[in-house]
Amino acid sequence: AQSVSQHNHHVILSEAASLELGCNYSYGGTVNLFWYVQYPGQHLQLLLKYFSGDPLVKGIKGFEAEFIKSKFSFNLRKPSVQWSDTAEYFCAGAFSGAGSYQLTFGKGTKLSVIP
Amino acid sequence: DAGVIQSPRHEVTEMGQEVTLRCKPISGHDYLFWYRQTMMRGLELLIYFNNNVPIDDSGMPEDRFSAKMPNASFSTLKIQPSEPRDSAVYFCASSPGPQPQHFGDGTRLSIL
Numbered sequence: 001a002q003s004v005s006q007h008n009h010h011v012i013l014s015e016a017a018s019l020e021l022g023c024n025y026s027y028g029g030t031v032n033l034f035w036y037v038q039y040p041g042q043h044l045q046l047l048l049k050y051f052s053g054d055p056l057v058k059g060i061k062g063f064e065a066e067f068i069k070s071k072f073s074f075n076l077r078k079p080s081v082q083w084s085d086t087a088e089y090f091c092a093g094a095f096s097g098a099g100s101y102q103l104t105f106g107k108g109t110k111l112s113v114i115p
Numbered sequence: 116d117a118g119v120i121q122s123p124r125h126e127v128t129e130m131g132q133e134v135t136l137r138c139k140p141i142s143g144h145d146y147l148f149w150y151r152q153t154m155m156r157g158l159e160l161l162i163y164f165n166n167n168v169p170i171d172d173s174g175m176p177e178d179r180f181s182a183k184m185p186n187a188s189f190s191t192l193k194i195q196p197s198e199p200r201d202s203a204v205y206f207c208a209s210s211p212g213p214q215p216q217h218f219g220d221g222t223r224l225s226i227l
Contacts, residue, residue: 032214034214034215036218042220043119043206043218043219043220043221044206044208044218045218046215046217049214049215051214090158094214101146101148101163101165101170101210101214102160102163102171103148103160103214103216104160105157105158106157107157108157108158
């Protein structure tokens with residue numbers, strides 16, 4: 001069955017540190033990948049998406065992600081985090097075989113940025 | 116541009132009561148999704164609609180759960196009778212077609 005896994009449950013960083021959150025998926029076919037962010041008490045917001053083309057995707061708020069097909073990975077990066085980046089981050093995939101409108105979410109990674 | 120609107124934001128009720136959650140998708144979006152978020156299971160898709168028609172309800176946990184979409188601008192998720200294990204945050208999302216989905220603020224449901 002298709003799945004999305006996020007390796008880190010909770011990441012704690014100091015401001016200005018670099019961030020990389022891991023995401024791996026399990027599926028051999030066409031996949032669309034997403035990163036969402038959920039600030040405390042708020043809804044999920046789309047950070048960035050990958051459908052096809054350039055595997056390095058730039059999103060909002062200075063985030064980027066790289067799709068590496070050979071590693072089934074879609075890691076999220078930011079060169080310098082801010083306190084306001086404190087939130088929970090969800091990786092999600094839409095797998096063509098399962099009906100591309102259905103999103104499968106990872107369990108999320110909570111990011112705490114210390115001023 | 117209004118986003119996905121959900122109501123109520125919070126609901127606290129006693130076990131056995133009927134609970135109705137409401138969602139207004141973004142105008143022009145043909146797809147509507149209901150998700151449940153819990154600490155233990157994360158985000159789970161319950162059901163989704165295309166042009167007001169339920170397409171896949173395999174994620175609905177039990178017959179106590181039902182969802183309707185009587186028109187393009189309104190959907191409900193109903194739990195009857197409610198149980199404490201139904202306590203979660205329920206999100207509605209909509210999309211114009213292929214991804215991505217736009218999420219509402221969610222309804223935090225507590226069943227006592």
